[in-house]
Amino acid sequence: MKNIILTIWLTVVCFLLLSNVHAWDMPPCLRVDGGVRMWFTSLQGDLVQNDRTKLDLSDNLGLKRDGLVWDFFASARLYNVHVFRFRAEPYAYYEQARGYSSLRVADHRLGYDLDFYMAPQVLFGANFDLEILNVDTRVSNVVVANSVFSYSDNQTRAIPTIGLHGTFYPIINGISLRPNWFARVNWWDYQTLETWDWETGAGVDIPVNRLWTWSMSAGYRFWHIKFKRDRDTVDMNTSGFFLQTSLLF
Numbered sequence: 105m106k107n108i109i110l111t112i113w114l115t116v117v118c119f120l121l122l123s124n125v126h127a128w129d130m131p132p133c134l135r136v137d138g139g140v141r142m143w144f145t146s147l148q149g150d151l152v153q154n155d156r157t158k159l160d161l162s163d164n165l166g167l168k169r170d171g172l173v174w175d176f177f178a179s180a181r182l183y184n185v186h187v188f189r190f191r192a193e194p195y196a197y198y199e200q201a202r203g204y205s206s207l208r209v210a211d212h213r214l215g216y217d218l219d220f221y222m223a224p225q226v227l228f229g230a231n232f233d234l235e236i237l238n239v240d241t242r243v244s245n246v247v248v249a250n251s252v253f254s255y256s257d258n259q260t261r262a263i264p265t266i267g268l269h270g271t272f273y274p275i276i277n278g279i280s281l282r283p284n285w286f287a288r289v290n291w292w293d294y295q296t297l298e299t300w301d302w303e304t305g306a307g308v309d310i311p312v313n314r315l316w317t318w319s320m321s322a323g324y325r326f327w328h329i330k331f332k333r334d335r336d337t338v339d340m341n342t343s344g345f346f347l348q349t350s351l352l353f
Contacts, residue, residue, distance in 0.1 A: 139350025
């Protein structure tokens with residue numbers, strides 16, 4: 105079975121490499137992109153109490169550090185300059201083996217990219233995001249310094265971020281595949297709200313026909329978030345490698 109799959113895969117790759125499809129003739133008005141990402145996350149951080157006691161998410165709450173988070177995204181590019189984006193991370197769940205304490209994160213983002221520099225090999229621009237973040241925690245009988253903590257806290261925050269992004273397209277003549285390397289960073293730090301989020305990766309665009317392009321990429325993402333709630337201050341990091349695929353029209 106593995107040999108059959110490998111043979112099919114090599115046949116498809118050879119066909120794409122030898123094809124003369126020109127999927128890079130971009131339409132003058134609109135391009136639409138949509139896909140899914142698997143993010144293999146590692147969780148670190150604390151729930152800082154009002155008396156400054158730190159409840160470590162792993163050591164004190166006993167939450168599992170590793171998890172798989174699914175992202176769904178879509179974007180629309182207008183006139184090759186303006187990009188409107190939507191990304192949804194509806195459900196990232198970390199819990200104890202016994203299931204008493206838990207942490208659930210839901211993250212939805214509306215974004216806008218202004219690509220103010222475009223060349224055949226380089227794209228560079230600024231990005232603006234509005235993040236709707238919900239963090240729901242349940243602390244059950246956690247003992248730290250002779251004190252017992254048991255509570256639940258659920259809060260949703262609207263977080264604006266600004267940042268930069270860029271993509272490099274190495275030119276390789278004679279093949280229809282288009283490799284690329286990309287990077288993006290967002291940040292915000294004001295009063296009791298602090299966040300930064302960066303990612304970098306590489307991928308390849310595979311032309312299906314003159315209208316459709318299939319993209320595959322892999323990379324690494326780091327996300328830090330810190331904000332105050334009624335009962336505590338959430339101070340956590342999630343990071344890890346990701347795989348994603350999308351279709352571009």
